[in-house]
Amino acid sequence: MDTIEIKGGVRLEGEVPISGAKNAALPILASALLVEGACGFSRVPKLKDIDSILLLLEDLGCTVTRDGDRVQVDARGLNRTEAAYDLVRKMRASILVLGPLVARLGKARVSLPGGCAIGARPVDLHLKGLEAMGARIRLEHGYVEAEAERLKGADICFDVPTVGGTENLMMAAALADGETILRNAAREPEIVALADVLNAMGASVEGAGTSKIVIQGASSLKPVDVEIIPDRIEAGTFLVAGALTGGDVKACGCNPDHLRAVIDKLRATGASVETGPDWIRVRGNSPVKSVDITTQPYPGFPTDMQAQFMVLLSMAEGTSVISENIFENRFIHVSELQRMGAAISLHAGNTAKVRGVKELSGAPVMASDLRASASLILAGLVATNTTVVHRVYHLDRGYEAMEEKFSRLGARIRRIR
Template sequence: MELHHDAFFVTGGVPLRGEVGVHAAKNSALYLMLGALLTRDEVVLEEVPQLSDILALCDLLRHFGARVTWRGRDLHLDAAKLVTCEAPYALVSPLRASFVAMGALLGRCGEAHMSMPGGCAFGPRPVDRHIKAFRQLGVAFEETKGDFHARRLQPLRGRVLFDAPTVGGTQNVILASAVGSERVIIENAALEPEIADLAAMLNGMGARIAGAGTPTITIDGVSALSGTRYRPLPDRIEAGTLMLAAAATRGRVTLTGARAEHLRAVIAKLEETGVRVCEEGPERLSVDATGSLKPTDITALEYPGLPTDLQAPFGAFLATIPGRSVVTDRVYPDRFTHVGELARTGAQLELDGRTLVIHGGVLRGATMHAADIRAGGALVIAALAAHGDSTITGVQYIRRGYERLAERLNLLGARVRLGAAPALAAGLCGD
């Protein structure tokens, strides 16, 4: 088990080779867990990664009164008897996804008391779009010093129009509307695969949700949901990070459990650089970066564009390619907390407002600190590609999104050791 203050010690310059499996998606499992609050029957989620974000949400569900047990890697959730609809700051502050519990509690209890969840090092992710959407459906809101009290005055019905697609907002409305509502229509809904995954599980429990994965979602509320056994979809962010690690080290790696249809933008940009990506089966991808590579420009966008969660890891890969690349993030334009740390490897980086210009080349080992999950993924990629030894602190944040990362990279030939950090580093961020 990793210590809270630990570090990765990486000897870089080794091409990754071999085969590795992709875990179930953390960013889907979190919301499927909240979906379990909508039924009094047991919900079993299969092969759930035991990440610290998952464990934090387990604590929140237990606070509500749900029984949460692990049997191997299967997570058993029994919300037959909830004892409170209040989520205190101490439990929601580490985890941004916790605000989506509001929808589940509105659906199950008709009200919810939520504290504002913690922010992120790469800039705020406001919940105003969530609140506006609920108000459009007739939910009453009161706010006192960052604490929200929401009450369902009548069965939810009507139309929600998001000014911009929001994954959490879309999931919040789905959870609030699946049970006990009339017809609810979401316009400009988020398109991410995790939305469709949540709808698929809830429909398997008896919900009536149509259009998930498209801009318009229609929800016809039902009186009750039953239990289910469900496996979350594969983690496209983990898959993309492993693909970029293989590319940065000029390796040749096969991923099992990765769905190419969820990675089209990543694959297209990798191929622009000269990396060869082959779909060898329904959930099997090979990445070959042993040929010559060239720089390219990337822009992080809402799905089906290149994910913002892979913007930093992709930038770390581009830093290994001689020439000029440009990185832009239109989802979270301030998401560049990794730039100063990445520069320690000798990477030539110019952050001009909200655009990162990279003049790639040979990286050298360095001491770096991860301030959030995906910045940590980027620093690991840089360390794997760099010549010499690197130390990465802040591993407690990396492990919120990547399970047993050192062990799994070592199976591909990497040289990564987990040990006590040489000095404690401060910071906290969510995903």
């Protein structure tokens, strides 16, 4: 199993290109199931999770071709309605084929998904929404079975904002009969990107990016050719690395509007941040100032940046408090950071107190999930001596060529295969 070795203490400097967003690409690729034709997608990142969704689409009968960052999905051959356990267990986003399959073929049998160990992310909100649209839902032997002659528009209010649930029901509603209203919907940029694709296909989606989304279903949808939006979490991770190492890092090909909460917190730690139309530049300053962080649904501070900021705050003056309000079990990386000398204590299940220390020391550490992997890489960049990160297959699920990009910025980092 691959590991990544980092020799820390190098100031990062330079420009880094930001890849397409995994969390936008996954639902957009799934949306190709809605179309009886070939859809083209560019700026698709080379990631394990992308490989997983493409394998699933192929297994369902689609023809998938890939050339670099360009992917074509032709769903004219779609002939299966079952997403098998072996293909779904590796990635939670596989549940996103449920809505499109029911909408286009009238039924679906999808294994309950797997994924990384950051807490329960139940799919009950997806299922309640499909039931409201007329689908008959059964849970049997670890599978969700859904059937409907044709889905019908409905007025659906989510108990809590759910990104996957909003995406699944948007896709289902795009081929439903009549108008669907999603209330208390997720507002993430990835939701807006999916809405843009569905509109290009011929559906009518209004209000994406707000808590109320209105979808007018179409009888059929047409093929599209679209580009995936930039990955805001990848951009944020490299910006934190620049601030952490006292460096000067420019993330190119990203959208500053998607990272306002992250930029605000970077500035609060004392970093200098400049933005342009499609770039963000951070320059780290010493000492790092302590700040408090509370993760919230977009446009609040993203849970996917919590672990990376914890590393930055572990080197700050004073004590910071991080409150995790999205997922339970998302402090698994704390014990590994403590092994490197971080002074972090956990309180009341979802709160971490981070007391800044003068230095971290390299150590062998083990990644537990995708963003925890990134935090351990960042800790290794600033630590004395050598850090070896194990189980980096988590990293490969969501960061494209991370060690190569860090090397470009001057980091002493290598993958050991």
